[in-house]
Amino acid sequence: MNPSPLYENLNVYLLTAAFLLALGIYGLIRRRTLIGMLISGELIFSAASLNLMAFNRFTVQDQTVGQIFVLFIMGLAAAEIAIALSIVIAVYRNYRSVKTSELSELNG
Amino acid sequence: MNSFPAANLLLSAVFILCLVTLGVGALIAVLSIRLIRSVCGLAICCIGLAGLYYFLHSPFLALMEILIYVGAVCVTIVFAIMLAEPDEPAREAWGASTILWGAIALVAAIAIFAGLAWLGTHGNWARPQAADGSLQAIGRSLLTTYSLAVELISMALLVAIVGALAIARTGRTKA
Numbered sequence: 001m002n003p004s005p006l007y008e009n010l011n012v013y014l015l016t017a018a019f020l021l022a023l024g025i026y027g028l029i030r031r032r033t034l035i036g037m038l039i040s041g042e043l044i045f046s047a048a049s050l051n052l053m054a055f056n057r058f059t060v061q062d063q064t065v066g067q068i069f070v071l072f073i074m075g076l077a078a079a080e081i082a083i084a085l086s087i088v089i090a091v092y093r094n095y096r097s098v099k100t101s102e103l104s105e106l107n108g
Numbered sequence: 109m110n111s112f113p114a115a116n117l118l119l120s121a122v123f124i125l126c127l128v129t130l131g132v133g134a135l136i137a138v139l140s141i142r143l144i145r146s147v148c149g150l151a152i153c154c155i156g157l158a159g160l161y162y163f164l165h166s167p168f169l170a171l172m173e174i175l176i177y178v179g180a181v182c183v184t185i186v187f188a189i190m191l192a193e194p195d196e197p198a199r200e201a202w203g204a205s206t207i208l209w210g211a212i213a214l215v216a217a218i219a220i221f222a223g224l225a226w227l228g229t230h231g232n233w234a235r236p237q238a239a240d241g242s243l244q245a246i247g248r249s250l251l252t253t254y255s256l257a258v259e260l261i262s263m264a265l266l267v268a269i270v271g272a273l274a275i276a277r278t279g280r281t282k283a
Contacts, residue, residue: 005116007123007163014228016127016160020134020153022221027138029213035188039137039146042181046157057164059233063241064249067166068257074176075261079268081181085188086276092192099193 013054020047034088034098038081045077123163130156143189151182168243 006012020043027040049070056066092098133156136149154177161170250258 006120010233011229012127013160013164015225016130018221018224018228019131021224022217023134023138025220026213026217029209029216030138033143033193035143035185035192036146039143039150039185042150042177043134043137043153046153046177050157050160053161053164053166053169055233057166058235063165064245067169067241067246068250068254070169071172072257072261074172075265078176078180079265081184082268082272083275085184086272088188089191089276090278097193 010054010058013050013057017047017051017054020044020050032100034084034091034100037100038084038088042077042081045073049073122159126156126159126163128156129153130160132156143193144186147182147185147189150185151178154178154182165241168246 024040024043024047027043028037031037031040052066052073053070056063056069060066088098091103095102097103130153133149133151133153137146137153138149140146140149154173157177158170158173161167161173
């Protein structure tokens, strides 16, 4: 039997996190609505959390630190979502649209 | 180690299933036209991520991932989609700038993935023996070492809720 199976391999987790981050950046550039950009931002949050957890599992002595850090990331992400969605609702009420191309009043 | 002969094989299969769930969910979240499908993709991605957290010896975070992301964040985004626009707008024309931005996005994504993959696979990460990471240890350190951080994040959440209410309230006509 292979001494180090797939799920005990740090590189697999790092590659997955890099994949998630790249997809999030791609979506952030490509999306043309605020909510779509927000969803891509959540993917980037997930990538960061997965990276932290992977390093916590494989390279840190104290196993609680990374878990608590990721828990705080989740809490902050929830707060960010609440604020961002209320901004989206306010923007939609004023412009009747959440397309990023129409929110260009400050575009001199 | 295990008495059951195919245990490692089964574990690897479940792990690959989690990876596939995560990848497919993330692809749906980024590439689908309809925003509601995009949110469903995010939820699927988070379920896969919870599976990965379980494999990283943290069932606590796996539960929290499902509770917070699938249960709270995705549902909130669904509400926002119902109140705002459901769809990504159709492209007016495939102009030069559209193709240029698409190329920029693709190149940026591939460059980031390649750079991080190189860093991850070539880094010489130390491998110490893991210490206790059980739920009891997490609870103990949440109430001792990180008690100030817990209080701060509760304040941040409170301010976020009040701020969200205040922002979403403006511009609303009295019925």
